[in-house]
Amino acid sequence: MLMEADLPEDVEALRAFALEQSRKLADVMVAKGESDAEIERLQSIIDAFVRHRFGRKSEQLDPDQLELCLEDIETALGKARAVSEAVVTKAGGERPRKANRGSLPAHLDRIEQVIDVEDKSCTCCGGALHQIGEDVAERLDVVPTTFRVLVTRRPRYGCRSCESAIVQAPAPARIVEGGIPTEALIAQVLVAKYADHLPLYRQAQIYAREGIQLDRSTLADWVGRAAWYLRPLRDHILERLRRSERLFADETTAPVLDPGRGRTKTGQLWAYARDDRPWGSEDPPMVAYVYAADRKGERAEAHLGDFAGILQVDGFGGYAALARRRQQVSLAFCWSHVRRKFYELADNSPVAAEVLRRIAMLYAIEDEVRGTSAEQRRAVRAERARAIVDDLHVYLEARLRQVSAKSKLADAIRYALTRWAGLSLFLDDGRVELDSNTVERSIRPLALNRKNALFAGSDEGGDNWAVIATLIENCKISGINPHAWLTDTLAKLASGHPANAVGELMPWTAVA
Template identity: 35%
Template sequence: MANWVVFAAQEWLDPLYQQLHRELLQRDILQADETTVQVLQEDGRDAKTQSYMWLYRTGRDGPAMVLYEYQKTRDGQHAQRFFAGFKGYLTVDGYAGYHGIPDVTLAGCWAHARRKWMEALNALPKEARDGPSVARDGLQFCNRLYDVERDVREATPDERLRARRARSTPILTEFRAWLGEQRDQTLPKSATGQAITYCLNQWGPLQTFLADGRLDIDNNRSERSIKPFVIGRKNFLFMNTPRGAKASAITYSIIETAKENGLNPRAYLQYLFEQLPNRDLKDPAVWADLLPWSPALPASLRTPVPGTV
């Protein structure tokens, strides 16, 4: 069974995966994340050595694409190779492996920043958590930014951008001055000190969301997209071979992209396996009717909206 999955992924799904990769690089805004995976039979590596499943996806501009990629390491060269030819914004956490990608402007993740302040607050003695503290003040700055985001969730990108510049910019100005003051008064290795350091080190990328109303304020979209693999990993525990890991990445990519475009993934996969052997996959025009957002796909592939059937 596993061999058939690997064969199908390599023979029929990989060409679609490659087309999705080309489509993804044409976007203006992307997001990325990564998580660990254990692959037992990697050449020259111990079976217990951790490998990585990288996650690359689109933002809110256009049809959704979710691509996984297996790599042996977390080295930043993998991201640089994957994003070759991409020009635009990339929303990520603070991992330095994404730095230095040509023609890419990094956007930081305010959810990660806010999480640092939550950790700092929870590190305080229980009786002190409800009282005044630097950790609570830092968390409140983040909460104020998210208050703005809730108000503009359904706004157009232009409306969102205007609101952010009018309302979020003053908060950031105040926050940055406050961080500078607190840095000199806080132990750097404390949880609060680490939250301050994270925000200061990531301050440039953390301001990028002010540049384009299509940008998310955080990387939560890609974190949600990597969860299906994380949940699956709890069940299958490890991959046996790199071929299997690559096949898994391809299959997860097709399934998650189908789901995000309102398709029933099982029905879509069946349709692909019926159609792909009869198509010239080297012809770029072939893909227009097969991509998960194509209006040419049969209506039977779509997942009914709750309450409509």
């Protein structure tokens, strides 16, 4: 900050000083203008990506790739803002301050530091200063992964009168008997692998930086033991899903190493989900994953057991075969998959664009009724959506007669018409959704883990993947911390929690 005492007294010197300051100010304004322009440019790129993600072209972009692009652009934006702030500070201005008081969670530890003046006497009269207030700033700090050693001592006691009598408290049960990990450490390994998508070898590298030498095979052994304990919980969730009246189902590939052929084979992870919150049900949402070595239609039949009700799915033929064999199962198909077929053709096909317009009208109605009762949803759909669906059916049949049977447009139309009964089921049942996006959202974490881990080492590894991913995903759906839940649950299982009472351990009971 320039003080009056710093100004030259000579007129010529003062004039020269003013010119110099004017040139510096001009340079600062140019630099700041360039920084602001760069900030505006980067922000416009971010806005464009967001429009791609949430706007009309959302289905052209891979969500994971989008996140990586945004990370890099936002990093560049942070650098540009730092440059702009530095320019202002260099010019004698104050660096912008962002108030974050009260924005950090209350449960975090507060470590206070006081930055005080050294001399508490008045610079004018020398009298003692007294505090009239303070500025408080909170910043988020972190302590890197901290390992500690829990030392358990169990004193032994003997009687001086009967030397043979020795008394000692029993050793606490452990998931890894005789091993070094606590249940909290095992939970950390599980969450890092199946929620944060960190393969075990990378976790071993992270631990090694802290001086903890743990082989990947050791971590794998812990995961396998935990999966054995946790399997009954996954099976309990799957059994509860089988007793539901309506389910979503989907499947995704799970590459598995096939040592006999020296390459991978394609296994499948099947997902079964329930979420009745859109029509006001208080039943907890849940999802279960099951691994299978192939995609045969009978896999879903085996997984679902005696399920009777509405199964909302994509166009996979295995589900249709299931419904033909099991009369108690009705299929509701997915309008999102129908829309996707026409979306790929919309740029060059007025017919496809018109179909998309009509489907958008159905989704607009759904946005209005989401959260209302099943009966209210059915009534609104009957009044407003049925006419749209019926007219679209007539439109598609007419256009199918006019286009080449071998064209992609004909394929898209046939895809919709051959599933029309299942696509129309939502009109007569307010519990049915317009699409199967609920289960597709549950599939995405599996796909991300697949990208990071590349493939499972065996069919057993794929099965363990399904078990642990089931429980972590249910924690996320229930809005609870998977690490805290797994730590507590593993400790209870190691201590002999009754097998017929695993329902008490479910993630959604933690928030009930």
